[in-house]
Amino acid sequence: MDAILNLRENAARQGEKTLTRPTREEAEAAVRTLLLWAGENPDREGLLDTPKRVAKSYGELFSGYNESPEEVLGTTFEEVSGYNDPVLVKDIPFFSHCEHHMVPIIGKAHIAYLPDDRVVGLSKIGRLVDVFGRRLQTQESITAQIADAMDTILHPRGVAVMIEAEHLCMSMRGVKKQGSTTITTTFRGTYRDDANAQARFMTMIRLG
Ligand SMILES: Nc1nc2c(ncn2[C@@H]2O[C@H](COP(=O)(O)OP(=O)(O)OP(=O)(O)O)[C@@H](O)[C@H]2O)c(=O)[nH]1
Numbered sequence: 001m002d003a004i005l006n007l008r009e010n011a012a013r014q015g016e017k018t019l020t021r022p023t024r025e026e027a028e029a030a031v032r033t034l035l036l037w038a039g040e041n042p043d044r045e046g047l048l049d050t051p052k053r054v055a056k057s058y059g060e061l062f063s064g065y066n067e068s069p070e071e072v073l074g075t076t077f078e079e080v081s082g083y084n085d086p087v088l089v090k091d092i093p094f095f096s097h098c099e100h101h102m103v104p105i106i107g108k109a110h111i112a113y114l115p116d117d118r119v120v121g122l123s124k125i126g127r128l129v130d131v132f133g134r135r136l137q138t139q140e141s142i143t144a145q146i147a148d149a150m151d152t153i154l155h156p157r158g159v160a161v162m163i164e165a166e167h168l169c170m171s172m173r174g175v176k177k178q179g180s181t182t183i184t185t186t187f188r189g190t191y192r193d194d195a196n197a198q199a200r201f202m203t204m205i206r207l208g
Pocket residue numbers: 098099100137138139140167169170173174175
C-alpha cells in the first residue's frame with residue numbers, strides 16, 4: 001500500500017495523473033521480454049525462474065521507494081554530555097542504480113552534521129543512505145536528497161555530504177572508463193559559508 005502511495009506521490013510531483021504498480025505477473029512478463037530482447041531463450045531450463053527472481057530482487061534493490069526518511073530519522077536523543085561539535089559518519093558503502101541506464105552505482109557516502117541539542121542514532125545515517133540509494137538516482141540527486149533530509153528532519157546547525165561513486169554505466173558500457181570516480185559535495189546551514197568547517201569536513205574524511 002505504501003508503495004502505491006509512493007508511486008502516486010512521485011506521479012504528482014511529475015505532474016502526471018495516475019501511476020499504478022503492475023501485478024507481479026506483469027513484471028515477470030516484462031523480464032521475459034527483456035530476456036528475449038537480449039537474445040536469450042527464456043524457456044531454457046536455467047532461465048525458467050529468472051523472471052520470478054528478478055521481480056523479487058527488484059523488491060530489495062528498489063526498496064527505498066517504500067521507506068521514508070522521516071521514519072528513519074524519527075528517533076533522536078539529547079543525552080550527549082554537552083557535545084556540541086560535528087559528527088561525521090564516513091565510508092558508508094552503498095549501491096544504487098542510475099536512472100538513465102538502470103545500471104549499478106557503487107559508492108561511499110560521508111555525512112557530517114552539527115547537532116543542535118539533539119543527536120540521531122549513528123546507524124540511522126547509514127539507513128538514510130539506503131532510503132535514497134535503493135531508488136533510481138543521479139549522484140547529484142542522492143547527494144542533495146540526503147542533505148535535505150538531514151536538514152529538514154533533524155534541524156541541525158549544519159550538514160555536509162560527500163559522495164564518491166563509480167557508475168558502472170561509464171565502466172561496463174558506453175565510454176568504458178573503468179575505475180573513474182565521481183565526487184559530489186553539498187553543504188547546508190553553517191557549512192554553506194564556512195570554509196573552515198568545510199575544510200575540517202574534508203580533512204576528517206581523509207584521516208585514516
Ligand atoms: N550528471 C550525471 N550524469 C550521469 C549520472 N549517471 C549517469 N550519467 C550520465 O548520463 C548520461 C546519459 O547520456 P545520454 O547521451 O542520454 O545516454 P547514452 O547515449 O547512453 O550516453 P553514454 O553513456 O555516453 O553512452 C551519460 O553521460 C551518463 O554518463 C549521474 O549520476 N549524474
